[in-house]
Amino acid sequence: MSVLSISSADMARWLGEFVWPFLRILALFSIAPGFGSAAIPARAKVAIAFVVACLVAATLRHTVPLTLSWVALLLAVQQVLVGLAIGFAMQLALAAMAFAGDLIGVQMGFGFAGLLDVQNRFEVPVIADLFGLIGLLLFVTLDGHLILLGVLVRSFDVVPVAPNIGITGAGWQALVRTGALLFQMGVWLALPVIAALLAATLGLAVVSRVSPQINILSVGFPLFMWIGIAMTIALVPFLAPAVAHMIDVGLAAAGAALRGG
Numbered sequence: 001m002s003v004l005s006i007s008s009a010d011m012a013r014w015l016g017e018f019v020w021p022f023l024r025i026l027a028l029f030s031i032a033p034g035f036g037s038a039a040i041p042a043r044a045k046v047a048i049a050f051v052v053a054c055l056v057a058a059t060l061r062h063t064v065p066l067t068l069s070w071v072a073l074l075l076a077v078q079q080v081l082v083g084l085a086i087g088f089a090m091q092l093a094l095a096a097m098a099f100a101g102d103l104i105g106v107q108m109g110f111g112f113a114g115l116l117d118v119q120n121r122f123e124v125p126v127i128a129d130l131f132g133l134i135g136l137l138l139f140v141t142l143d144g145h146l147i148l149l150g151v152l153v154r155s156f157d158v159v160p161v162a163p164n165i166g167i168t169g170a171g172w173q174a175l176v177r178t179g180a181l182l183f184q185m186g187v188w189l190a191l192p193v194i195a196a197l198l199a200a201t202l203g204l205a206v207v208s209r210v211s212p213q214i215n216i217l218s219v220g221f222p223l224f225m226w227i228g229i230a231m232t233i234a235l236v237p238f239l240a241p242a243v244a245h246m247i248d249v250g251l252a253a254a255g256a257a258l259r260g261g
Helices: 008-029 042-057 070-108 126-141 144-158 169-177 179-210 216-259
Strands: 114-116 123-125
Touching (some): 008 144, 126 144, 144 216
Antiparallel strands (some): 114 123
């Protein structure tokens, strides 16, 4: 009768197959759109990361045993940084929605009106909060969360679990350069509304010169508000393609960060 024996080397190898993917997945869930929402309890994030790590561990070809050493500590930091880079790339791309809403809200006169952001638990302008929620809804509708998990699984092929293999300096620079796209996409998305409000401002300036007795403040605020609301409603059909483009930009940024530029 044979007795099943488990050595310490086997235990370290099995723990490594689970712990390294778990750290990378948990780091992604802490910052990625939807997964990183403050409305999701931390225990739920850990539980989901645990289940995903169990599934991913079965697909890994090569891994490193978990040992109490400085190499293992450095490897843990590398896995966390890889997960944060992937999640931050997608978060950065979708932040263009909130940035566009912030630009529109300021031009409409809603810059002073704020709401509590249910995702991040801090106060943001009301239009920025609206655009951020729309962007998150479209992100989930377009299966962006599933695409993000697919990128996470592929990341173990691009950046495998091995010592001294992680995101290089060129990869971080590529991720930083992607931040410029945040302003570019946000401005392009808000440009139709801003152009309409600018035309209304010029028209109101002409009217004030022709009829100085008109109270500009009492007329201008509701005029800008209704024009901004009407143009925002007209912009709704174009939000889905815009979010789809942002997802592509986030995927490209994540790939550039993983591949080193």
